[in-house]
Amino acid sequence: EVQLLESGGGLVQPGGSLRLSCAASGFTFSSYAMSWVRQAPGKGLEWVSAISASGGSTYYADSVKGRFTISRDNSKNTLYLQMDSLGGEDTAEYYCAKLTNGGAVAGYFDYWGQGTLVTASS
Amino acid sequence: SYELTQPPSVSVSPGQTAIITCSGDKLGDKYVCWFQQKPGQSPVLVIYQDTKRPSGIPERFSGSNSGNTATLTISGTQTMDEADYYCQAWDSRNVVFGGGTKLTVL
Numbered sequence: 001e002v003q004l005l006e007s008g009g010g011l012v013q014p015g016g017s018l019r020l021s022c023a024a025s026g027f028t029f030s031s032y033a034m035s036w037v038r039q040a041p042g043k044g045l046e047w048v049s050a051i052s053a054s055g056g057s058t059y060y061a062d063s064v065k066g067r068f069t070i071s072r073d074n075s076k077n078t079l080y081l082q083m084d085s086l087g088g089e090d091t092a093e094y095y096c097a098k099l100t101n102g103g104a105v106a107g108y109f110d111y112w113g114q115g116t117l118v119t120a121s122s
Numbered sequence: 123s124y125e126l127t128q129p130p131s132v133s134v135s136p137g138q139t140a141i142i143t144c145s146g147d148k149l150g151d152k153y154v155c156w157f158q159q160k161p162g163q164s165p166v167l168v169i170y171q172d173t174k175r176p177s178g179i180p181e182r183f184s185g186s187n188s189g190n191t192a193t194l195t196i197s198g199t200q201t202m203d204e205a206d207y208y209c210q211a212w213d214s215r216n217v218v219f220g221g222g223t224k225l226t227v228l
Binding site for chain 2: 045046
């Protein structure tokens with residue numbers, strides 16, 4: 001059974017940093033691209049970032065480019081999102097999602113984690 | 123940047139057919155997915171590659187995509203189908219979601 005378990009969310013002051021993790025199990029993690037998607041309270045889904053299976057290719061939404069860094073450790077079956085210079089607009093539930101292909105472009109999200117809440121507020 | 127437009131809300135009576143649209147420039151040239159999200163839960167894939175249903179998704183869910191519009195159709199809608207629905211496509215190297223449609227079954 002595929003499982004994706006996010007952690008690392010919490011309250012952070014504006015301008016601060018946070019690192020999210022997503023522990024994967026139930027599939028060959030190193031064969032699939034992964035992504036982060038967020039959802040602000042009461043709002044819709046917003047794509048954040050994606051990374052290829054090898055980690056060699058990364059992609060970001062314009063809203064986070066230069067502030068967030070996606071990475072993965074295939075030996076630990078874990079996906080990460082380093083978030084710097086956080087602002088109120090980054091307050092959201094952050095989901096990790098598995099893509100169906102190895103490249104980070106195209107494919108579809110077939111499994112999602114339960115999410116971890118990030119709140120940027122003073 | 124590429125945009126996908128959905129109606130904010132759709133209402134349907136139980137047993138009737140619900141139709142949710144998703145519009146975007148030349149959307150028919152792209153693959154579209156649909157996700158269902160119930161309150162407090164993570165999104166669930168209900169349609170991928172325009173028309174395909176993942177294992178475990180009821181046959182009453184179907185999809186189509188042509189021209190500038192993709193459509194999610196729920197035939198014989200049940201009260202359990204009440205949820206938010208999001209369309210999604212790739213534009214170049216970016217993922218784009220529609221704004222979401224709240225489906226009310228009453």
